[in-house]
Amino acid sequence: MLERIRIVLIGTSHPGNIGGVARAMHNMGLADLALVAPRCEMITQDSISRASGADHLLHQAHVYTTLEEAVADCTLAVGASARSRTLPWPMLSPRELADRLPAECQPEAARVALVFGREDSGLTNAELQRCHAHVHIPTNADFSSLNLAAAVQVLAYECRMAWLGQANLDKTAASTLPSDNEALSTHAELEHYFEHLERTLIAIDFHDPAQPRQLMARLRRLYLRARPERMEMNILRGILSATEKAAHRKQP
Numbered sequence: 001m002l003e004r005i006r007i008v009l010i011g012t013s014h015p016g017n018i019g020g021v022a023r024a025m026h027n028m029g030l031a032d033l034a035l036v037a038p039r040c041e042m043i044t045q046d047s048i049s050r051a052s053g054a055d056h057l058l059h060q061a062h063v064y065t066t067l068e069e070a071v072a073d074c075t076l077a078v079g080a081s082a083r084s085r086t087l088p089w090p091m092l093s094p095r096e097l098a099d100r101l102p103a104e105c106q107p108e109a110a111r112v113a114l115v116f117g118r119e120d121s122g123l124t125n126a127e128l129q130r131c132h133a134h135v136h137i138p139t140n141a142d143f144s145s146l147n148l149a150a151a152v153q154v155l156a157y158e159c160r161m162a163w164l165g166q167a168n169l170d171k172t173a174a175s176t177l178p179s180d181n182e183a184l185s186t187h188a189e190l191e192h193y194f195e196h197l198e199r200t201l202i203a204i205d206f207h208d209p210a211q212p213r214q215l216m217a218r219l220r221r222l223y224l225r226a227r228p229e230r231m232e233m234n235i236l237r238g239i240l241s242a243t244e245k246a247a248h249r250k251q252p
């Protein structure tokens, strides 16, 4: 289960924090580290020293230019956020996230991404809206933001606790967790759908990109909540294609 969990860091600016993240991950048995558009070097004296022996994670880490690329193969992406945002999104506590992990990490090809933001400004609304759910570590409301590596540590610990609980379940051969994630759409498939949806809504004059009124964000929230299966996604895309054709035929 632990090898199916990816830690994604967006726009990190301190090498020491990247090293601290590697250490936190390795302590808890996680190894899949992805960096999106880092704003600093990944392998420095500082990061190696903060990694304290977990620097192999830094050498293995993948670097991407966009969040979409980093989570393209994931069936669940959860954004870690210190603050609540304008448009409410499904919220999980770290424990609720942990409870879902054993099932979310089935089958073997399943990948779950935990997405963390910049030290100075966290995750943007657009990034948060690319996540199925958000996780908030309950902290002092007057001082809510943890250091990046500390936030990763808390969630990595929850992942480990979930894994240990799962290992105990397996031992007693009582595991009856569902394993139907094979059918779920990946992040990349959903993104293609959202692009197609927006194009179609513009073509039928339902959506005016000049006056977006959070429409696409609200639709994203709806579809991400529904977690469509591949087969359902094919139906939805078929409906969009038919809509585009019909709109085209009606044009004078």
Ligand code: SAH
Residues within 6 Å of the ligand: 079, 080, 081, 082, 083, 115, 116, 117, 118, 119, 120, 121, 122, 123, 135, 136, 137, 138, 139, 144, 145, 146, 147, 148, 151
């Ligand atoms: N100053 C930023 C927070 C940066 S902390 C802000 O106000 O948004 C860096 C990252 O650590 C955050 O983007 C988030 O992913 C994670 N983080 C920090 N505190 C957190 C908390 N209480 N709950 C969940 N994630 C947290």
